[in-house]
Amino acid sequence: xxxxxxxxxxxxxxxxxxxxxxxxPGTVQLGADTALAAAPGTEDTARWLRATLGAAFGLxxxxxxxxxxxxxxxxxxxxxxxxxxxxxxxxxxxxxxxxGGPAGVFWGAQTLRQLLGPPAFxxxxxxxxxxxxxxxxxxxxxxxxxxxxxLLDVARHFLPKDGVLRYIDLLAAHKLNVxxxxxxxxxxxxxxxxxxxxxxxxxxxxERTKIGHRASPLWDDRPHGGYYTHDxxxxxxxxxxxxxxxVVPEIxxxxxxxxxxxxxxxLGNTDVIDTTSLKVWDTxxxxxxxxxxxxxTLRFYEHVLEEVLDLFPSPFVHIGGDECPKDQWRxxxxxxxxxxxxxxxDEDGLQSWFIRHFDRWLADRGRRLIxxxxxxxxxxxxxxxxxxxxxxxxxxxxxxxxxxxxxxxxQQVYLDHRQHPSPDEPVPIGYVRTLEDVYRFEPVPPExxxxxxxxxxxxxxxxxxxxxxxxxxxxYQVFPRLAAFAEVAWSRLPAPADxxxxxxxxxxxxxxxxxxxxxxxxxxxxxxxxxxKRPGVLGRPIDGAPPNV
Numbered sequence: 001x002x003x004x005x006x007x008x009x010x011x012x013x014x015x016x017x018x019x020x021x022x023x024x025p026g027t028v029q030l031g032a033d034t035a036l037a038a039a040p041g042t043e044d045t046a047r048w049l050r051a052t053l054g055a056a057f058g059l060x061x062x063x064x065x066x067x068x069x070x071x072x073x074x075x076x077x078x079x080x081x082x083x084x085x086x087x088x089x090x091x092x093x094x095x096x097x098x099x100g101g102p103a104g105v106f107w108g109a110q111t112l113r114q115l116l117g118p119p120a121f122x123x124x125x126x127x128x129x130x131x132x133x134x135x136x137x138x139x140x141x142x143x144x145x146x147x148x149x150x151l152l153d154v155a156r157h158f159l160p161k162d163g164v165l166r167y168i169d170l171l172a173a174h175k176l177n178v179x180x181x182x183x184x185x186x187x188x189x190x191x192x193x194x195x196x197x198x199x200x201x202x203x204x205x206x207e208r209t210k211i212g213h214r215a216s217p218l219w220d221d222r223p224h225g226g227y228y229t230h231d232x233x234x235x236x237x238x239x240x241x242x243x244x245x246x247v248v249p250e251i252x253x254x255x256x257x258x259x260x261x262x263x264x265x266x267l268g269n270t271d272v273i274d275t276t277s278l279k280v281w282d283t284x285x286x287x288x289x290x291x292x293x294x295x296x297t298l299r300f301y302e303h304v305l306e307e308v309l310d311l312f313p314s315p316f317v318h319i320g321g322d323e324c325p326k327d328q329w330r331x332x333x334x335x336x337x338x339x340x341x342x343x344x345x346d347e348d349g350l351q352s353w354f355i356r357h358f359d360r361w362l363a364d365r366g367r368r369l370i371x372x373x374x375x376x377x378x379x380x381x382x383x384x385x386x387x388x389x390x391x392x393x394x395x396x397x398x399x400x401x402x403x404x405x406x407x408x409x410x411q412q413v414y415l416d417h418r419q420h421p422s423p424d425e426p427v428p429i430g431y432v433r434t435l436e437d438v439y440r441f442e443p444v445p446p447e448x449x450x451x452x453x454x455x456x457x458x459x460x461x462x463x464x465x466x467x468x469x470x471x472x473x474x475x476y477q478v479f480p481r482l483a484a485f486a487e488v489a490w491s492r493l494p495a496p497a498d499x500x501x502x503x504x505x506x507x508x509x510x511x512x513x514x515x516x517x518x519x520x521x522x523x524x525x526x527x528x529x530x531x532x533k534r535p536g537v538l539g540r541p542i543d544g545a546p547p548n549v
Contacts, residue, residue, distance in 0.1 A: 012507030013114050013139075015175055015487035022137025028089045030057070030116075030132040035064020035071045042074035042099075044242045045106045053113065057132045058125040070094050072112075074105050083177075083244075084142030087111055089134050103244035104142070107175050111139060114514065121173075121517035145443070147406050147458025148489035149178030149248075150482065155185035155259075156284070157209075157465040158226035159474070165239050166471075170518065172243040174486035179240060180248045180318060180460060183228075186258035186281035186289070190227045191249070191311075195303050196264065200227040203263035206280040212427050212467060214284040216538035220469075225280075233311045241313075248370070249312045253301055254291040254354045255324030261289055267297055269328040269335065284466045286323045293329065293338045293350055298357060305361070315368055316385065319358055322372035324351055345378075352378030359384050370406070373398070387460070389414075391549035392445045399448055399455040407443040408460040411546030413485060415477050416464045418541060419523055426476065426534035427467040431546040435525075439484040439504055440496035461485045467539065472521040476532055479522035483511055 013020075030053075038046035049072070050061050066073035071094045080086060080100030085108030088096045095112060099105035113120045115134045119127075150171060152159065159167075164181075171179060183190045189203035205225030211218035228236070240247045258281045261268040268275035269292045281287055291297050308317065326347035329335035339350055351374075359369040359381035370385040373394025380386070385404040388395030395405040410417075410430075417430035443459035461482060468474045484504065493499050515522050523532070 012510050013111060014483050014504075014507050014511050015490035016493075016504075016507070017111065017139050017141035018492065019140045020137060021139075022089075023135030024137060026091045026136035028091050028094060028134050028136060030059060030072070030094075030134075031070075032060065033070055034059060034061060034094065035068060036061040037064045037066040037068075037071050037073040039066070039073075039075040041076045041102050042105045044102060044244075045074055045097075045109050048106070048242065049109055049112075053116070053120060055124060056120050056122050057116075058128050059132070066096075068093075073097070074109075075099075076101065076105065080104060081142045083107060083146070084140075085111070087137075087139040087141075089115075089136050089138075091136060095134070100142075103177070106172075106244050107141070107143075108139075110173060110175055111141065113173070118510075118513040118517045121514045143175065143490045144492050145456075145458030145489050147178055147460065148176045148486070149180055149406065149408075149458065149460035150176055150478075150485075151180040151182055151250075151408070151460060151462035151464075153182040153185075153463060153465040154190050155182050155188045155465075157469050158188060158190060158224065159465075159471065160226065161228060161232045161236065163471050164228075164236055168236070168240045168243060168245055170482075170520070171245055173514075173518070174483060175490050176482075176486055177245050178248060178458075178460065179245055180250060180462075181236075182250045182252075182464075184250070184252050184259065185256045186287045187284075188225055188227075188280060189259045189263065191233060191251075191308070192227055192229045193304050193307050194230070195307065196300070198263040199260060199304075201263070203259035203280060206259075206282050208282050209469070210283040211469075212534075212537040213429070213540040215540070218537065219282075230307075230311060237312060246314050246316075247312060248314045248316050248318055249308055250318035250320060251301070251304060251308060252320030252322075253358070254293070254297075254351060255322065256287065256320055257291050258287050258289045261291070264300070267291055267300060269332045271334050272328045272331045286325060288325045288327055290324050290328055291354075292332070293335050293354065301358070302361060305358070309365060309367065315366075316370045317362055317367050318370050318387070319355070320371060321351070321355055321375040322389070324374065326351075348378040350378075351375075352380075355384070356381045385457070389462070391547070393549055395456070396445050396447060399452045402455065404455050404457050406457050406460050408462050409549075410462070411549070412441045413438060413459070413461040414464065415461050415481055416467065418539070419477075419481065420527065421541075422527060424528055424533055425539075426473065426528060426532060427537050428539035428541040429467060430540070431542050431544075433481070433546075435481055435484050435505075435508075436501050438481045439488065439501055440499055441485070441488050442496050443488065459485075459489050467537075472532070475521035476523050476528070479515060479520050480508060480512070483508065483515075 077098040082101040085104040097108035204227040265275035386398040418428040
């Protein structure tokens with residue numbers, strides 16, 4: 001349909017709502033006289049509506065009374081679930097959105113925006129004199145999971161602050177409510193720590209960058225880097241909070257730490273290698289240079305986390321814990337002495353000691369530790385939660401042991417994996433994960449009992465950026481698959497084999513127009529556009545179906 005026409009009934013909603021009564025024959029029109037009545041607790045959504053729909057259609061949306069006609073009214077209804085909402089459009093009064101909590105009202109506003117068609121996703125009116133219409137209908141809706149997330153890796157390739165804010169808006173448009181911000185890794189440290197300025201002065205920049213997979217002969221010889229100041233982080237967190245999105249920070253320990261060691265060599269295993277010779281890593285893969293298990297390292301990261309806690313109100317703090325090679329610890333007299341002093345069985349026990357230390361440290365400050373499923377090795381602290389990435393198995397083991405879990409298996413929802421077997425896919429990595437594959441992903445394994453399944457907090461799609469060196473490349477890998485993932489996380493879908501993918505693709509036809517209006521450089525259904533290809537850049541495709549582990 002042309003972008004200037006507003007035929008909302010044609011578009012379809014993504015994610016699919018719980019129930020829709022309508023559309024009915026009547027039509028609701030929003031115009032210059034339409035008022036906005038915001039009950040206490042709905043102020044953030046009222047500001048958002050004036051900033052988005054007001055700008056898109058040139059609507060002033062002055063304050064009004066919920067009892068008056070031609071009014072867009074926002075209210076809280078404690079009978080609804082906290083993130084649930086009810087949207088009623090009726091020509092007699094206008095539009096009413098009620099939510100069980102402020103977040104529910106906001107998600108209802110996202111649905112209203114979709115009902116108004118692709119022009120609602122633009123920043124200025126396309127046709128100022130054209131009426132803004134939606135059909136009479138009633139929608140009742142609410143999410144399946146409380147954790148509906150996306151990981152954004154800004155360590156491998158830095159995404160400037162405005163790009164992060166843009167992705168927060170894209171998450172909000174899909175009713176996702178967690179942004180997992182991967183802030184530190186071997187290739188860069190992306191958050192200002194006032195007590196340790198070299199973390200960004202040295203650790204925030206690398207001299208060059210591998211282009212494509214680590215086996216590629218190609219290099220980008222330009223220095224790459226960047227970081228977020230304290231005020232940048234405060235702005236990101238506040239911007240997300242206004243959209244009912246929690247930003248979960250990740251500070252990686254004890255592996256994935258070469259950028260920190262390059263900045264402060266005493267953090268590394270100095271009795272094994274010359275840590276003063278290390279630079280911020282310029283390639284990809286699992287790095288052997290890990291943190292030394294010393295009291296100095298513990299104090300250093302406690303000081304780092306003190307600043308992180310001041311900036312992020314998230315109840316969860318992610319500490320990584322994945323891909324930590326133990327070779328240096330095996331060769332280190334200091335590490336072996338620590339193992340002996342603590343009466344640990346081996347180096348896996350030493351990693352568990354790291355994790356347990358920070359679990360207690362965070363718990364003492366009212367926060368919860370979450371880490372990748374390797375933190376199960378050597379024993380898991382009681383209050384810790386697990387991001388199950390190597391497959392379902394880690395999440396199943398954690399849930400059966402009574403730990404909370406976020407399901408994000410790489411075989412299903414790693415968005416750096418390629419979307420099609422065609423050789424035209426840019427820098428093809430991993431298994432083929434099509435839009436349909438993501439749509440048929442099921443976060444809760446069938447072997448869990450109801451009580452165990454209650455420990456599945458939700459699910460998350462992860463965008464690792466080794467081969468996503470621009471915002472356009474990031475968009476291409478993330479969309480449209482994030483739309484399918486959003487429906488998995490929000491909607492109460494049937495079993496994977498029974499899901500109506502044809503209906504989803506029908507609704508996606510309208511959703512592509514919304515993404516176009518937002519300027520998202522998604523992968524078209526027919527394959528990459530000429531400028532989206534990356535001929536000659538080596539990837540690492542894996543043939544066949546991914547294992548179900």
